[in-house]
Structure formats: C-alpha cells, structure tokens
Amino acid sequence: MKTSWRLLKSVCILSFLLGSCSTYQNLRLVDAGEDANVTLQVDASNVTGRPIPETLFGIFFEEINHAGAGGLWAELVSNRGFEAGGQIIPSNIWPWSTIGNESSMYVVTDRSSCFERNKIALKMEVTCDSNGMSTNLCPSGGVGVYNPGYWGMNIEQGKKYKVVLYVRSTGDIDVSVSFTSSNGSLTLASQNIIALASEVSNWTKKEVILEANGTDNGGRLQLTTTRKGLIWFDQVSAMPLDTYKGHGFRNDLFQMMVDLKPRFIRFPGGCFVEGGWLRNAFRWKETVGAWEERPGHFGDIWNYWTDDGLGHFEFFQLAEDIGAAPVWVFNNGISHNDQVETENVMPFVQEALDGIEFARGDSNSTWGSVRAAMGHPEPFELNYVAVGNEDCDKPYYKGNYLEFYDAIKKAYLDINIISNCDGSSKPLDHHADYYDFHIYTLASNLFSMSHKFDNTPRNGPKAFVSEYAVTDTDAKNGNLLAALAEAAFLLGLEKNSDIVGMVSYAPLFVNTNNRRWMPDAIVFNSSHLYGTPSYWVQQFFTESSGASILSSTTLKGNSSSVEASAIFFQTNGKDYIQIKAVNFGGKSVNLKVEVTGLFTKFYGSKKKVLTSGSVMDENSFSNPHMIVPHETLLEMGEEDLTFVLPPHSFSSFDLLKESSNIKVPISDSNQKTSTM
Numbered sequence: 057m058k059t060s061w062r063l064l065k066s067v068c069i070l071s072f073l074l075g076s077c078s079t080y081q082n083l084r085l086v087d088a089g090e091d092a093n094v095t096l097q098v099d100a101s102n103v104t105g106r107p108i109p110e111t112l113f114g115i116f117f118e119e120i121n122h123a124g125a126g127g128l129w130a131e132l133v134s135n136r137g138f139e140a141g142g143q144i145i146p147s148n149i150w151p152w153s154t155i156g157n158e159s160s161m162y163v164v165t166d167r168s169s170c171f172e173r174n175k176i177a178l179k180m181e182v183t184c185d186s187n188g189m190s191t192n193l194c195p196s197g198g199v200g201v202y203n204p205g206y207w208g209m210n211i212e213q214g215k216k217y218k219v220v221l222y223v224r225s226t227g228d229i230d231v232s233v234s235f236t237s238s239n240g241s242l243t244l245a246s247q248n249i250i251a252l253a254s255e256v257s258n259w260t261k262k263e264v265i266l267e268a269n270g271t272d273n274g275g276r277l278q279l280t281t282t283r284k285g286l287i288w289f290d291q292v293s294a295m296p297l298d299t300y301k302g303h304g305f306r307n308d309l310f311q312m313m314v315d316l317k318p319r320f321i322r323f324p325g326g327c328f329v330e331g332g333w334l335r336n337a338f339r340w341k342e343t344v345g346a347w348e349e350r351p352g353h354f355g356d357i358w359n360y361w362t363d364d365g366l367g368h369f370e371f372f373q374l375a376e377d378i379g380a381a382p383v384w385v386f387n388n389g390i391s392h393n394d395q396v397e398t399e400n401v402m403p404f405v406q407e408a409l410d411g412i413e414f415a416r417g418d419s420n421s422t423w424g425s426v427r428a429a430m431g432h433p434e435p436f437e438l439n440y441v442a443v444g445n446e447d448c449d450k451p452y453y454k455g456n457y458l459e460f461y462d463a464i465k466k467a468y469l470d471i472n473i474i475s476n477c478d479g480s481s482k483p484l485d486h487h488a489d490y491y492d493f494h495i496y497t498l499a500s501n502l503f504s505m506s507h508k509f510d511n512t513p514r515n516g517p518k519a520f521v522s523e524y525a526v527t528d529t530d531a532k533n534g535n536l537l538a539a540l541a542e543a544a545f546l547l548g549l550e551k552n553s554d555i556v557g558m559v560s561y562a563p564l565f566v567n568t569n570n571r572r573w574m575p576d577a578i579v580f581n582s583s584h585l586y587g588t589p590s591y592w593v594q595q596f597f598t599e600s601s602g603a604s605i606l607s608s609t610t611l612k613g614n615s616s617s618v619e620a621s622a623i624f625f626q627t628n629g630k631d632y633i634q635i636k637a638v639n640f641g642g643k644s645v646n647l648k649v650e651v652t653g654l655f656t657k658f659y660g661s662k663k664k665v666l667t668s669g670s671v672m673d674e675n676s677f678s679n680p681h682m683i684v685p686h687e688t689l690l691e692m693g694e695e696d697l698t699f700v701l702p703p704h705s706f707s708s709f710d711l712l713k714e715s716s717n718i719k720v721p722i723s724d725s726n727q728k729t730s731t732m
C-alpha cells in the first residue's frame with residue numbers, strides 16, 4: 057500500500073506539474089489511518105416537518121454533444137433539407153455524398169424548394185441510362201446520393217422506418233430508396249418510388265416504409281436511379297417507427313431519462329440558447345410547425361447544424377411524456393458576443409410571451425392554435441421560465457430582465473421566473489422566484505460545497521442549481537471520483553431544500569462521435585449507451601422529491617470524508633427512512649445511525665452501493681456496467697443500525713418502519729444488479 061501510494065504520489069506530482077491530479081492527491085491524503093467510525097443522529101420526531109419540494113430533482117437537456125440532433129431525436133437523416141451548407145449556391149451538401157462520378161451524374165444545390173423558409177434543394181442531373189442502346193450505361197446499382205446520418209444509421213433487422221421525401225422532375229422517375237451498410241455494399245431494405253412526369257413536374261411528397269432485413273449500426277440511406285434525367289430532392293427524412301409513443305424520441309435514450317424520475321426538465325440550453333451571436337441563437341418560432349418547413353440553424357456555440365426536428369413543441373411533448381415540469385430557458389436579447397440594448401428588447405419580450413402562449417394558451421389563441429394544429433389542443437403545463445443563461449454580468453442583463461419579468465408577470469402571474477444572477481451569497485437586487493446557480497469544479501471543492509447553502513439567507517428566492525458537475529482532470533469522461541463528490545454536493549442540497557428548489561446535472565447526453573463537453577451523464581452512439589457514475593448517483597435521489605428531510609447531525613469521529621442525509625418517504629402504503637451516505641475516503645467507515653422520535657425500530661429493506669476498485673474508473677461501451685449501483689436486501693439484526701460504507705462509495709439504506717403491515721424478508725442475500 058505504502059509503495060503504491062508513493063508511486064501514486066510521484067505520478068500525481070508529475071501530473072500536477074502537467075496540470076492534473078490535484079483533487080485526487082487531496083483525496084488520498086484523507087485515507088491515512090484506520091477504518092473510521094461516524095455517527096448519524098436522525099431526528100424522526102416530525103417526519104412531515106420539512107417537506108422536500110416536489111420538483112427538487114430534475115434534468116437539464118441541452119442541444120450539446122448532439123444530444124438531440126443525432127441523439128434523442130430519432131431522425132436518421134442529417135441535413136435533411138440541404139440547408140446546412142448555407143444559402144450561397146451551389147452549397148456544400150455535407151454529410152450527403154454522391155454515388156457515381158461525373159461521367160454519369162452531378163449534383164448542385166439551388167433555391168427551388170417549395171418551402172419558403174428553407175429554399176435550398178438538391179438538383180441531380182443523371183447523364184447515364186439503363187437503356188441498352190445508351191452509350192452511357194449507368195452502373196448496375198444506379199447513381200445518386202446517400203446520407204450516413206449521424207456517424208452511421210442504426211438499421212436493425214425486422215424494424216420499420218418511414219422515409220419521407222419531396223421530389224420533382226422534368227421526366228418520369230424511378231428512384232430506389234434503400235438502407236445499406238456503411239459502404240453501400242449490402243442492401244438492408246429497399247423500395248422504389250416510381251412516378252410519371254405529370255405527377256412530379258411539381259414538388260410531390262412521397263413516403264415509403266422500409267423494413268430492414270439485416271442489421272448495421274453504421275448504415276446509410278441511399279437515393280439512386282438508373283434513369284437519365286433531372287431530379288430535385290428536398291426534405292428527406294427517415295424515422296424509425298418505434299419511437300416513444302410515436303413522438304420521435306429514441307426509446308433507449310428516453311428510458312434512461314425516465315429512470316431518473318425527473319420532476320422537471322430544463323431546456324433547450326445552456327449556451328445553446330444564447331448563441332455565439334444572436335443570429336445563431338435558438339429562436340423558438342423557427343422550430344415549430346411542419347418539420348418540412350423548419351429552416352434549421354447552425355448552433356455556433358457547440359458548432360453543429362441542427363434541422364430543429366426537436367423544436368419548441370417537441371420539448372414540451374418530451375416534458376409531458378416523461379412526467380416532468382417544463383422549464384423553458386429563452387434568449388433575452390443576449391448572446392456571447394452581441395446584445396440588444398434594453399430600449400430595443402421588446403421584440404424579444406414579445407417572442408417570450410408568444411412562446412409561453414404557444415405552450416399555455418388555449419387552442420383559439422394565436423400561438424395556442426399553432427400548438428393545437430401540431431396535435432396538442434390541450435395546453436402544456438408551463439410554470440417555470442428562465443430569462444437567459446449565465447448572462448447576469450452582461451451590461452444589459454438587468455435592464456432586459458426587468459422588461460421580461462414585468463411583462464410575463466403581468467400576463468401570467470403564476471409563472472415562476474428564474475434570474476441568471478446568483479443570490480446564494482448576497483440578496484438579489486431584483487424580483488425573481490428562483491435564481492440560477494451553476495457550478496463546474498474539481499472534486500474536493502464540490503465535496504466541500506455540500507455545505508454551500510447551509511448559511512444562505514432563508515428569505516430570498518430559492519436556488520435553482522440547474523448545472524453542476526465535477527469537470528476537468530478529476531472527471532475525465534465521467535468517473536467515480538466525480539460522482540462521489542457530486543453525491544456529497546447533492547446530499548447538501550437535499551438537506552438545504554428549504555432554500556434550494558431545483559437541481560439538475562449538466563450536460564445530460566453525449567454522442568461520442570462529437571464530444572463537445574466532458575463529462576456527461578449518458579453516453580451514446582447510434583446503437584449503444586451507458587450511464588456514467590454521475591448518472592447513477594442521480595438515481596439514488598429518485599425517492600427524494602416530494603419526500604421529507606429529517607433533521608440529522610453527522611458526528612464525524614476520526615473521518616472527514618463522510619457526508620450523509622436522512623429522508624422519510626412513503627411508497628406502496630409503507631413508511632421508510634432512507635439513509636444516504638457518501639464515503640469520499642479510501643478506508644471503510646462504520647456508520648452508526650441513531651434514530652430518535654416517532655419511530656425507531658425498523659426492518660431492513662434495501663441497500664444500494666455504488667463503488668469501484670479505483671476512483672478513476674469509468675464505464676465504457678465495452679464495460680458499461682463496471683460502475684453501477686448494486687442492490688441487495690438489507691440484513692439487519694435487532695436494534696442494529698450500523699452500516700459499513702466501503703472505501704470510495706455512495707450507499708443508501710432503506711429502512712422499513714416496523715409498524716408497516718408487511719414484513720420484508722431480511723436474509724436473502726441474492727445480489728441484484730441494477731441494469732439499464
């Protein structure tokens with residue numbers, strides 16, 4: 057141990073010189089000495105005394121790392137309207153590519169689309185033919201274009217996909233629509249669109265259902281022909297039929313969110329909302345209505361194009377589908393590089409009011425009717441809006457904020473308004489229902505920040521900790537060290553939930569083909585996914601929102617590495633006390649729990665532990681379950697409330713109140729592992 061510690065220290069010193077390892081070094085210093093004893097005194101004399109807000113734990117979805125485009129939004133085609141290359145023609149059609157060379161075909165873009173807000177379409181001139189008399193015979197597979205989607209489409213045997221496209225031609229057409237393997241050599245599904253010139257001389261919508269007869273998670277969509285002529289394509293979409301409720305959400309990623317039982321969802325950003333420049337910010341009106349008519353936009357903060365299939369409507373639908381309260385963040389006239397002065401901000405205020413009406417207005421209202429036409433006549437429940445993101449220090453923020461605040465409160469008195477200014481240390485100088493608090497830091501710092509809100513004045517607006525995470529060298533791609541520090545931080549927020557109203561980790565998703573921010577909670581590619589340890593820590597808090605916090609005191613004895621909390625919750629008519637404890641140090645800790653008050657006798661119920669051999673361990677596609685919570689039935693003797701906290705671990709113990717009518721078995725030691 058000593059030798060390896062010395063070795064580790066040298067590695068750390070070396071790494072420190074290179075700018076890493078700092079927190080890890082601190083963490084190991086805590087390890088010195090024998091196993092520690094810690095006592096948690098829990099006062100259960102008033103289990104209903106301190107309710108935890110119903111909306112305490114939620115999620116934050118940002119269009120970052122291809123979380124939506126190429127992620128949760130199940131659309132397989134990237135740049136479906138050919139707009140991504142810009143409006144100058146002929147434009148770049150990336151990631152589309154051609155099949156065939158200039159002797160048989162060529163493609164350009166032009167401004168011939170039938171859609172006013174996205175005029176660019178693809179024009180393909182085929183110069184080869186399948187006519188045996190022709191001097192320029194097409195290759196047998198035809199010529200055309202293909203789209204690889206977002207680093208390969210996940211085409212699965214037996215699954216059905218709806219392909220929709222708009223087509224126009226000067227002659228008859230025979231276009232083969234196929235899914236193929238990544239290099240086009242294997243056809244996984246195919247159908248032909250055949251039409252006479254009279255039918256397609258104007259733009260025509262065509263739809264085919266393709267059923268895959270093979271699997272390739274790096275597949276592509278091809279549009280090919282062996283017929284000479286001029287063809288235009290626009291708005292080409294390929295959607296799996298089995299998205300959540302047919303609403304367009306990729307099932308596996310959707311389920312990962314639902315499993316966290318989030319009580320709210322903040323969207324659509326983050327910096328994504330602000331934009332590097334206002335002209336590239338997310339503006340909700342550009343993202344509603346028929347998908348074919350959406351212009352899409354280049355998100356210049358995370359540097360990628362999105363077709364905006366996941367738009368304002370879909371975010372509200374998502375919130376409804378996962379049973380979470382929507383928290384809409386809108387642009388307040390401020391981007392990273394430009395700002396609208398307060399005297400000119402009214403159009404942005406109106407845009408926000410219209411966006412709220414879109415969600416909440418009845419179906420006869422101007423914007424409520426747009427929502428109704430999209431298939432949701434009933435209003436969405438929108439009770440929280442955030443005026444911008446991380447803009448408090450910008451010169452026009454306060455002025456702009458007040459314009460938004462007054463106008464929104466005048467129209468919707470009950471809406472909670474979230475300010476970007478931090479009220480945790482000093483009171484805000486403006487009205488707000490919540491203030492946004494973001495923290496990205498090293499592990500030891502976040503661990504100690506479990507006490508951040510202990511001394512915050514109780515009489516101001518509540519904190520919305522809408523972004524937190526351990527980052528940098530302490531977290532890498534998402535490791536146990538980061539997760540344990542976050543667990544301690546969350547325990548502190550849970551205990552301070554009289555003044556902390558809402559909490560969410562950031563970012564939620566990353567497509568590994570385009571990591572823009574590390575670490576993240578859920579890691580995926582076209583076909584696989586896993587949760588990082590930070591994801592699994594959040595899963596320990598699924599009982600917390602709406603439960604009660606019990607007053608508790610941790611007597612730390614010879615350990616400074618433990619943070620713990622106690623909550624009371626009810627489920628299936630039974631009463632539980634749940635103890636959660638993080639052991640940030642490298643030695644086991646004996647945690648003695650002393651409960652005083654209304655009930656003090658318990659049956660063991662469930663124990664859950666998250667740990668691993670090394671704090672730097674991470675899950676991966678090849679080992680997605682290396683660090684996941686392990687659940688066992690909790691064995692307890694009479695009066696025995698001492699639990700062992702393994703080194704570097706996060707544990708929860710569900711204690712069933714004795715008088716609850718059903719006894720649970722306490723001796724079955726079959727281990728159950730949480731799986732995705």
Ligand code: AHR
Nearest residue numbers: 326327328445446562563
């Ligand atoms: O979560 C990633 C980014 O971090 C968010 O877009 C921004 O709000 C913060 O700076």
